[in-house]
Amino acid sequence: MLQSAPCQQVVVVGNSRLQHEIQERLKEIEPKLDLIARGEHVEEAVMEELRTTYEIAQTWE
Secondary structure, three states: OEOOHHHOOEOOOOOHHHHHHHHHHHHHHHHHHHHHHOOOOOOHHHHHHHHHHHHHHHOOO
8 A cells, every 4th residue: 555655655556445444534533633723733643644644535536
């Protein structure tokens, strides 16, 4: 799933189960996005997860 880690490039292969899991995870992190939108502090690990999830989701559009 993840390729070229030093370049931070994400490559997603068609896997409907993975796509479903990520979509469900996006629903769980919505409250964290609200915190970010309000300018509140969010842990670095959460920010990294959000960035990675966003990049993966972008490949499906």
